[in-house]
Amino acid sequence: MKLKGLSEKELIQALRQEFRSDRENIILGIGDDAAVIRPGGKYQVLTKDLLIENTHFLAALHPADLLARKSLSVNLSDVAAMGCRPRYVLFGLGLPSGTDPVWIEEFMSGLKIAADEFDVSLVGGDVTQAERISISVTLLGEGDRFITRSGAQVGDRLYVSGTLGDAAYGLDLLRDHVKLGDGSQTDICLRAFLDPIPQVALGLALAQLAIPSAMIDVSDGLSVDLRHICEESGIGAEVYEDTLPLSEALMSLSPDPMRMALHGGEDYHLLFAVSEENAPLISKIQQSFGVKEIGRFIPGKEIYWINAAGLREILVPAGFQHFRKGKA
Amino acid sequence: MKLKGLSEKELIQALRQEFRSDRENIILGIGDDAAVIRPGGKYQVLTKDLLIENTHFLAALHPADLLARKSLSVNLSDVAAMGCRPRYVLFGLGLPSGTDPVWIEEFMSGLKIAADEFDVSLVGGDVTQAERISISVTLLGEGDRFITRSGAQVGDRLYVSGTLGDAAYGLDLLRDHVKLGDGSQTDICLRAFLDPIPQVALGLALAQLAIPSAMIDVSDGLSVDLRHICEESGIGAEVYEDTLPLSEALMSLSPDPMRMALHGGEDYHLLFAVSEENAPLISKIQQSFGVKEIGRFIPGKEIYWINAAGLREILVPAGFQHFRKGKA
Numbered sequence: 001m002k003l004k005g006l007s008e009k010e011l012i013q014a015l016r017q018e019f020r021s022d023r024e025n026i027i028l029g030i031g032d033d034a035a036v037i038r039p040g041g042k043y044q045v046l047t048k049d050l051l052i053e054n055t056h057f058l059a060a061l062h063p064a065d066l067l068a069r070k071s072l073s074v075n076l077s078d079v080a081a082m083g084c085r086p087r088y089v090l091f092g093l094g095l096p097s098g099t100d101p102v103w104i105e106e107f108m109s110g111l112k113i114a115a116d117e118f119d120v121s122l123v124g125g126d127v128t129q130a131e132r133i134s135i136s137v138t139l140l141g142e143g144d145r146f147i148t149r150s151g152a153q154v155g156d157r158l159y160v161s162g163t164l165g166d167a168a169y170g171l172d173l174l175r176d177h178v179k180l181g182d183g184s185q186t187d188i189c190l191r192a193f194l195d196p197i198p199q200v201a202l203g204l205a206l207a208q209l210a211i212p213s214a215m216i217d218v219s220d221g222l223s224v225d226l227r228h229i230c231e232e233s234g235i236g237a238e239v240y241e242d243t244l245p246l247s248e249a250l251m252s253l254s255p256d257p258m259r260m261a262l263h264g265g266e267d268y269h270l271l272f273a274v275s276e277e278n279a280p281l282i283s284k285i286q287q288s289f290g291v292k293e294i295g296r297f298i299p300g301k302e303i304y305w306i307n308a309a310g311l312r313e314i315l316v317p318a319g320f321q322h323f324r325k326g327k328a
Numbered sequence: 329m330k331l332k333g334l335s336e337k338e339l340i341q342a343l344r345q346e347f348r349s350d351r352e353n354i355i356l357g358i359g360d361d362a363a364v365i366r367p368g369g370k371y372q373v374l375t376k377d378l379l380i381e382n383t384h385f386l387a388a389l390h391p392a393d394l395l396a397r398k399s400l401s402v403n404l405s406d407v408a409a410m411g412c413r414p415r416y417v418l419f420g421l422g423l424p425s426g427t428d429p430v431w432i433e434e435f436m437s438g439l440k441i442a443a444d445e446f447d448v449s450l451v452g453g454d455v456t457q458a459e460r461i462s463i464s465v466t467l468l469g470e471g472d473r474f475i476t477r478s479g480a481q482v483g484d485r486l487y488v489s490g491t492l493g494d495a496a497y498g499l500d501l502l503r504d505h506v507k508l509g510d511g512s513q514t515d516i517c518l519r520a521f522l523d524p525i526p527q528v529a530l531g532l533a534l535a536q537l538a539i540p541s542a543m544i545d546v547s548d549g550l551s552v553d554l555r556h557i558c559e560e561s562g563i564g565a566e567v568y569e570d571t572l573p574l575s576e577a578l579m580s581l582s583p584d585p586m587r588m589a590l591h592g593g594e595d596y597h598l599l600f601a602v603s604e605e606n607a608p609l610i611s612k613i614q615q616s617f618g619v620k621e622i623g624r625f626i627p628g629k630e631i632y633w634i635n636a637a638g639l640r641e642i643l644v645p646a647g648f649q650h651f652r653k654g655k656a
Contacts, residue, residue, distance in 0.1 A: 026416075026449055035451035037416055039470060040368020046451060048466055050420035052458040088354075088365060092378035092464055121354055123363035123374060130380040136420055136464035138376055142367060 032148050032232075033081040033216060034141070045141040047078040053132035061174050064103045065110025066194045067135075072114045074219065075139040076198035077268040081217040083207025084143035086200060089115060089122045091137055094130030118200060147207050150232035152214035152273035158237060158295035159212075159282070161199050161270040163247040164222055166192035168264025169254045188249035196268040202289045203270055211281050212272035221265035223317035226295075226303055229273065238304040239295035239315065262305070263317065273297060360476050360560075361409040361544060362469070373469040375406040381460035389502045392431045393438025394522045395463075400442045402547065403467040404526035405596040409545040411535025412471035414528060417443060417450045419465055422458030446528060475535055478560035480542035480601035486565060486623035487610070489527050489597040491575040492550055494520035496592025497582045516577035524596040530617045531598055539609050540600035549593035551645035554623075554631055557601065566632040567623035567643065590633070591645065601625055 027043060028036035034047035051071050053059050059067070072089065079086040091111065095104070115122055120139070170193030178186050180194070199217070206212050214233055218225050222239070230237050241258065250257045270291075274282060282291065298304075305315040355371060356364035362375035379399050381387050387395070400417065407414040419439065423432070443450055448467070498521030506514050508522070527545070534540050542561055546553045550567070558565050569586065578585045598619075602610060610619065626632075633643040 026451055028451075035416070035418070037451065037468075039370065039372065039415075042367065044367065046416065046418055046466075046468070048418040048420050048452065048454055048464065050422055050454050050456055050458075050462060050464050052422050052456060052462060054459065055422070055457045087367075088363070088374065090363070090374055090376040090466055092376050094378055094380050094383070094462065123354055123356075123365065124376065126376055126378050128378055128380060129383045130378075130460070130462070131382065132459055134378060134380060134422070134458070134462050134464075136376065136378050136462075138374075138418055138466040140365075140374070 028148060033078040036082070036146055042142045042144060043084070043146050045079055045082045045084045045143065045146060046138070047075055048136065048138040049074050049078070051135040051137075053134070058174065059133050062194060063180070064106035065113070068107040068110035069114040069195055071135040071137050072111060072118070073196055073198045073268065075137045076118055076120070076200055077196070077217040077219070079139055079141035080198050080200045080203030081147075081215050081270060082141065082143070083145065083147040083203050083212070083215060084141040085204055086118060086120045086139055086141045088140040089120050089137065091122055091125035092135070093125070093127050094134035095127065096131060096133065097129055118198070143207060145207055145210065147212050147215040147272070148232070149214050149216050149229050152229050152233035152235060152297050153275060154235050154297055154299050156213050156273040156275050156297045157279055157293050158226070158239065158297065159272050159274060159291045160218070160222070160245065160294050161202055161289060161291050162267070163245045163250065164218065164267050164269065165250050165254070165257055165260030165264045166247050167196060167266035168193070168260045169250055170194065171266065185249040185253055188247060189253065193266055196266065198268055199270045202285070202291070205285050205289070206270070206272065209281055209284060211274055211278050211285070213275055215270060215272040218267045218269045218271050219265060221263045221317065222271065223262050223303070223315050224265070225271055227317060229271070230297075230301070230303060233273075233297070236298045236300040236302045236304070237295055238298055238306055238312070241305065241307045243292065243294045245292045245294070262315065356476060361406040362412075364410070364474055370470045370472060371412070371474050373407055373410045373412045373471065373474060374466070375403055376464065376466040377402050377406070379463040379465075381462070386502065387461050390522060391508070392434035393441070396435040396438035397442040397523055399463040399465050400439060400446070401524055401526045402596065403465045404446055404448070404528055405524070405545040405547065407467055407469035408526050408528045408531030409475075409543050409598060410469065410471070411473065411475040411531050411540070411543060412469040413532055414446060414448045414467055414469045416468040417448050417465065419450055419453035420463070421453070421455050422460075422462035423455070424459060424461065425457055446526070471535060473535055473538065475540050475543040475600070476560070477542050477544050477557050480557050480561035480563060480625050481603060482563050482625055482627050484541050484601040484603050484625040485607055485621050486554070486567065486599070486601060486625065487619045488546070488550070488573065488599050488622050489530055489617060489619050490595070491573045491578065492546065492595050492597065493578050493582070493585055493588030493592045494575050495524060495594035496521070496588045497578055498522065499594065513577040513581055516575060517581065521594055524594065526596055527598045530613070530619070533613050533617070534598070534600065537609055537612060539602055539606050539613070541603055543598060543600040546595045546597045546599050547593060549591045549645065550589065550599065551591050551631070551643050552593070553599055555645060557599070558629070558631055561601075561625070564626045564628040564630045564632070565623055566626055566634055566640070569633065569635045571620065571622045573620045573622070590643065
């Protein structure tokens with residue numbers, strides 16, 4: 001097993017190669033938003049995320065209840081991106097000795113409220129000592145069908161479930177010590193980062209109507225996550241500047257809202273492909289959920305960015321070092 | 329939700345209270361070796377463990393391949409303690425930036441070998457940055473039946489699957505910079521700590537024959553883990569010094585082998601209760617697995633220690649601060 005070089009992507013690629021499985025009840029292994037198994041009649045999706053202080057969150061700036069909620073939400077979002085129903089949670093928590101009991105109380109309250117709200121059951125966990133706060137969440141979901149990243153076809157339309165970039169700007173605000181309650185516009189961005197809303201109901205509705213040909217959640221940024229769909233589906237895409245949904249808050253606050261929207265990450269909106277044939281079905285869900293068409297899948301490998309003037313350039317993901325890659 | 333005080337046990341107790349679920353397909357929630365759900369025909373068991381550098385392991389002293397293996401083994405041991413078959417693994421890894429690629433390669437090789445050996449499939453995971461190495465493993469198992477901690481009855485016999493205390497002494501050796509290969513006796517103890525063998529085949533055999541009334545794996549030490557069975561079953565127990573299995577290595581090396589065996593932890597042997605009626609069945613598995621009777625369940629709440637001279641004293645778990653509680 002060769003693992004020279006240490007990028008997260010390469011490591012996951014190596015794992016995927018090494019641990020590829022052809023067992024019949026493993027429907028989908030490493031490399032999508034969640035794994036899919038089929039131990040019985042229904043599909044089960046499995047996902048886990050490890051959130052580590054100073055890599056994924058700043059404990060001093062993230063209210064404990066919202067941190068607990070977000071650690072669940074990012075996993076709910078993965079299950080939503082599979083189009084499945086989240087069901088069971090396992091929670092692991094590493095805490096520095098001497099952690100304020102009030103912090104723990106608030107954290108647990110936030111977890112409880114979020115679990116109730118999304119109708120998932122905490123069935124197990126692990127509490128241990130750590131130098132930095134470490135949060136490990138595993139989520140099991142189930143469904144009669146599921147949507148992968150790999151099914152997009154040339155000609156499919158590209159949709160997103162809401163405004164992009166707010167969370168990335170919210171992190172910038174947080175680093176500048178702007179707090180919740182300081183202003184209604186800043187609150188929108190702060191909340192997008194501190195308390196993202198996983199699109200569980202939308203993911204389920206889309207899968208039940210069998211609308212998307214491919215789906216992912218926007219955790220690493222549009223430019224990165226769209227690339228995941230393109231690579232897995234073996235095609236390219238183009239994104240139109242004039243259709244990209246930006247919040248009024250972001251546009252009024254940020255000096256470069258479009259860069260935030262394209263590369264920022266942490267939005268946890270759903271990004272999905274819909275065939276020409278299925279596109280009319282979108283109207284069925286558009287009354288309940290604000291989804292927006294932002295591009296199209298094309299032949300080739302590249303992702304193009306078509307700006308408002310109609311100029312076409314290759315969309316390069318590398319321009320923005322975002323939080324999850326260890327900027328903090 | 330009240331969480332004054334910060335002990336791991338109290339926290340888990342609070343979680344258990346707060347997140348109690350009466351959904352019909354959650355068979356067993358927080359508080360055993362693993363959770364049990366029944367989404368389809370079979371039971372599924374879910375367990376997760378978070379292993380954090382300097383709390384659970386010393387990265388500089390633990391060979392990477394054995395560390396990977398152990399992080400899987402401690403979860404396999406939880407599933408074994410439920411009497412179920414381990415099936416699917418999710419792996420989360422937090423790594424400091426600049427981690428030696430050779431270390432990662434060895435770690436992944438160890439993981440691959442262990443997964444193959446125990447016939448489990450790695451279906452997903454997460455690699456991220458962290459200041460300290462953090463390893464988060466989730467394991468799903470399945471079975472037609474499962475064994476909890478809570479079924480022991482007064483009069484049941486107490487069995488253990490192998491020698492105790494080796495791992496705890498192995499940790500002491502490791503701290504004194506004794507290495508694998510330095511000696512055959514020290515190797516036995518070092519290996520018990522660095523590369524414990526989860527008793528998966530034994531757990532399955534016991535459950536298939538429906539032999540144990542209660543079962544747990546010895547991760548925190550006999551005195552602590554036996555207390556878990558007693559508390560969950562609402563009874564007491566007594567343990568006999570002259571039957572407690574100690575390795576020759578431990579007896580020849582340690583100044584206080586009995587203390588290691590009673591309170592040391594990290595052994596990952598199975599500890600289980602068997603009724604008088606089922607006791608003859610033990611002979612069926614005794615040829616394949618070295619299980620030993622070491623005590624008996626009695627009325628009351630206390631756990632007694634009967635020494636070789638026949639003196640009876642209460643077994644207090646608090647005497648030994650072991651590794652998992654953050655001694656390092």
